[in-house]
Amino acid sequence: MDLFALVAVILIALTFDFFNGFHDAANSIATVVSTRVLSPRLAVLWAAFWNFAALLLGTKVAATIATGVVQPDVFTLGVVLAGLLGAIAWDVITWLFGLPTSSSHALVGGMMGAAVATAGWGSLIPSGIQKIAVFIVLSPIIGLLLAFTVLVGVLWLVHRYRRVQRLHTGFRRAQLVSAAAFSLGHGTNDAQKTMGVILALLIAEHRLPATAAVPWWVKVTSLTAIALGTAFGGWRIVHTLGARITKLQPVGGMSAESAAAATLFFTAHAGIPVSTTHTITGAIVGVGTTQRLSAVRWGVAGRVVWAWILTIPGAFAISWVVEEIIRLVSR
């Protein structure tokens, strides 16, 4: 029975990962699609492939999720289940409204809510949460400033070059590379959150020692789930980011993706779970700012910001309720 329940919760974690791909990973292709460098179908496959390629990179974010947000001894099947269900419910609600919120922060909020419902506020690890909270705000600003710098730098380098058509083709090709880099960054960051949850679960159920690394099968299944989610797309959100925040040219798309990819690689290396959605949105705003502030549609950007603010409390509240229901039922 225990094994059956464990497998069921792992499957739910992988479902969350799939939805993460469905909801978040589409961000990796928003700029490639909006600049018409790739067709939506090809762009999705390109992003899914590079999501999976993150298999070759580290697992520091997974370790942060497993041991850095909630005291590891609080994790039980019920807590993880409630956290996951809260995060999935929040993702579905925001997806229905076409809001590019963060599945990552929904997961963190969900785990926090379920843990607090079970063991009180003392079950949270303030230093870990503080690190994540700071980078909720910092990651879009880093993306914004880097994208602005990259774009101005590139335009300054090529401003005397007169063969505009050739330049345009070059930027379109470069955007394929930057989109791949961003998808790789997304795989290293977002798939690792599910790896972290499964790792925490396996440790809690005494299937692994407390200091264990992420098993290979957890890596492969998590990355497969997120890649499949990406392949099935989330077109409403692609539209919000790629077309509605600001109008993009290939050089702008390339700059936004390179800046966002650099941010994601840094945070993954540092073991900080950040939102790919936040990062790419900041980078797209940075690109829009090179033209003029009014090139950014602040109404849409503002809606996105509201979704960011509400994500952790929203997922926290849903998971809290789910955990209470689970405990009530299991009595």
Place this chain on the structure above:
Amino acid sequence: MTRWIGRRPLFFLGCAVVCALLIAPTPPEFRWVNLVMIGLALFWAVLLSAEELARARRRRHTGDRTPPGP
């Protein structure tokens, strides 16, 4: 009334202020990120201000009456 600073430099100045406010809660090992971002934001704020000043001066010299840029 003449604007003494453009909207874009102000925007980057705002980014620098946010990064500065976040220094205290940022874990010590990552504070260099805040500092680099403050430097970058201030760099662009100064450069964009200089561009705006130069544009305004050029406009005064040529007697151009088109509305100011972004």
